Amino acid sequence: MTTPVTTDTALSIQNLTVSYHNQPVLWDINLDIPTGVMAGIVGPNGAGKSTLIKSLLGLVPSLSGEVLVHGRAYASQRKRVGYVPQRSSVDWDFPTTALDVVTMGLYGRLGWFRRPGRKERLESLEALEMVGMSAYADRQISQLSGGQQQRVFLARALVQQADVYFLDEPMAGVDATTERVIIDILRRLRDAGKTLIVVHHDLQTVRNYFDWLLLLNVRVIASGKAEDVFNIDHLRQAYGGQIALLNDSDSLMFATSQVK
Amino acid sequence: MQWLDLLSDYTFQNVVIGASLLGLISGPLGCFAVLRRQSLLGDAISHAALPGVCLSFIITGSRDISGVIIGSLVTGSLAALTMLLLTRKSRLKTDAALGICLSIFFAIGIVLLTYIQSTNNASQGGLEAFLFGQAAATLRSDLWIMGGITLVTLTLLAVFWKQAKLVTFDTQYARTLGMPTTAIEAVLTCMVALAVVVGLQMVGVILMAAMIVAPAAAARQWSRHLGGMLVIAAGIGIVSGVSGATISTLSRGLATGPLVVLSATTIVLISLALAPGRGLLWGTIKHYRQKEALQKQQLLYALYKHPLASKHYRATFGARWVLGKLKRQGYLVRSTDGGSGWRLTSRGEKAAKQVVATFEEVAT
Structure with a gap:
């Protein structure tokens, strides 16, 4: 395999501003995320975490800003970017199977007219195997549990064999097994040199999961290595009064989580 | 002997073939409309076809089918795209945008219709037949045009199957793969307009929405794959078309369009109740x-x-x-x-x- 890495910066954002109905959602975001890290995007509700990912991917129009993936404009690097949207973004009553959803991840590579064949089927089965869902390949997606649906979405991104992955709250509302499976796969991907950018909402597990952090609340509050960013001053800036509860004892906030 | 007579009857042949073509195109396209939660889009498009029909008459001075098709296609698509634009760009929700488009276009259509009737043009007779359809007036030449539209539409759908499926299931993800999702959505919407055009002569603008929604809704009950759903919907469309046309001919004088729609809705009710796994009866x-x-x-x-x-x-x-x-x-x-x-x-x-x-x- 060739290593197409051209720079050490996996994702570079300059001067990104997004507004929705005249309300700034993201203001003047400047950010560089190095290659091969598991980066968490953390912030209170309405901080623009999901919007950040969506605007990077061109799903939400931005007022200004430039996004570089591995040193080149995102539009020319689509094949190197994988996306795991929020589970609730689609209608799971759609008539199709888990395997078929995973195969959709290959549609970009197949181009306009080629249809998925045997090779694509095997690749998709392999991805389902990775997320521990191979037994459910032919199951209707409406019959999967929330955690299983999330794993199917992850498998769909895995078949893309991207270098940079964006995940929008992959741990939201999933069971412990799924959270464990997801975090294991993400760590494996990171160890293979991929970059993972994850919107996350659970402060308890932040220190445990991520080695790089972006604290966001419309603006960038802090970004960098997790141990530098994740401290009480930054959190208070990002969350305002909402952090007061955690404030009394640092031990509660930094409590080690079950998943190691 | 009576059946043989019936089968060799020129009008009956035309009506049955026309109704089958309508089922064949409206079933599969209706599936996409239903899965994209735009079931009533067909309603807006078909009501919006009326001003197109009237405009084409005013311009050409005749009820020629190609003029009617082009006119209704233009205004139908215009209404649908206006609706998509309204939901995207303004704060209006889909149902409100749909209601606005439907009533404005239909009102314009009725105004134009009464204007034409007031001019006392001899050839305008029967223009109001497009409101409820006039299956018996279908000509062999109309069938060729309807068949051509059906063939082209279904071929397009087969060629761009992947794109249509992914955009319907997960538009935003499709966009991250580099698909021109807005264009694909617009094409899917305009295809619904094509189905409406095929149905104008048969069931008319008011009941056409049922032919978009009913076969798809029934087919969803019986299917596990999108492809299967489309095939079943087409089958249900054809069956309801043929049975509606047959009942209408046998009963002498009952309107074909409404009977086709009633056949389709009967199949929907049966499917909702009995389909294995999803049916209400099984749940109970x-x-x-x-x-x-x-x-x-x-x-x-x-x-x-x-x-x-x-x-x-x-x-x-x-x-x-x-x-x-x-x-x-x-x-x-x-x-x-x-x-x-x-x-x-x-x-x-x-x-x-x-x-x-x-x-x-x-x-x-």
Whole structure:
């Protein structure tokens, strides 16, 4: 395999501003995320975490800003970017199977007219195997549990064999097994040199999961290595009064989580 | 002999072929509309076809089908795209945007229609037939045009199958793969307009929405894959078209379009009730089966754990029913020696032990 890495910066954002109905959602975001890290995007509700990912991917129009993936404009690097949207973004009553959803991840590579064949089927089965869902390949997606649906979405991104992955709250509302499976796969991907950018909402597990952090609340509050960013001053800036509860004892906030 | 006469009847042939073509195109396209939660889009498009029909008459001065098709296609697509634009760019929700588009375009259509009627043009006769359709007036040449549209549309759908499927399931993800999602969505919407155009002559602008929604809704009940859903929807469309046309011809004088729509909705009702897995009936049966199984287990558990409990309880109807059933199955016998008035047989005791074991396992 060739290593197409051209720079050490996996994702570079300059001067990104997004507004929705005249309300700034993201203001003047400047950010560089190095290659091969598991980066968490953390912030209170309405901080623009999901919007950040969506605007990077061109799903939400931005007022200004430039996004570089591995040193080149995102539009020319689509094949190197994988996306795991929020589970609730689609209608799971759609008539199709888990395997078929995973195969959709290959549609970009197949181009306009080629249809998925045997090779694509095997690749998709392999991805389902990775997320521990191979037994459910032919199951209707409406019959999967929330955690299983999330794993199917992850498998769909895995078949893309991207270098940079964006995940929008992959741990939201999933069971412990799924959270464990997801975090294991993400760590494996990171160890293979991929970059993972994850919107996350659970402060308890932040220190445990991520080695790089972006604290966001419309603006960038802090970004960098997790141990530098994740401290009480930054959190208070990002969350305002909402952090007061955690404030009394640092031990509660930094409590080690079950998943190691 | 009567059937042979019927089959060789020129008008009947035309009507049946036309209704089948309508089912063939509106079923598959309706699937996409329904899955994209735009079931009523077909309604807006078909109502918006009326001003197109009238405009084409004003311009060409005749009821020529190609003029009608182009006119209704233009105004129908215009209404649909206006609606998409309104929901995207303004704060209007889909239902409100749809209501606005539908009523404005239809109102313009009615105004134009009455204007044409007021001019007393001799060739305008029957223009209002497009409101409810006039299947009997279908000509062989109309069928060729309807067939051509159907063929082109279904071919397009087959070629761009992947794109249509992914955009329908997950538009945003499709966009991250580099698909021109807005264009694909617009094409899917305009295809619904094509289906409407095919149906104008048969069922008319007002009832056309049913032909978009009904076959798709029924097909969803029976299918596990998108491809299967499309095929089933096309089949249901054709069946309702043919049966509607046949009933109409046999009954002499009942309107074809409404009968086609009624056939389709009958199939919908049957599908909603009976389809395996998704049907209402199956859900109800499953619920009562589970309820009975649980009551059975609870009774066995209670009789096993508390054999000497007082008989001074008031058994509900459901409990008595289950007790009777357990007795018939040989788990229980009536007994007079104190307790609840019931005694477990050896078979019942065995079953009860199993129940107790599983209950306690669940508890720990």
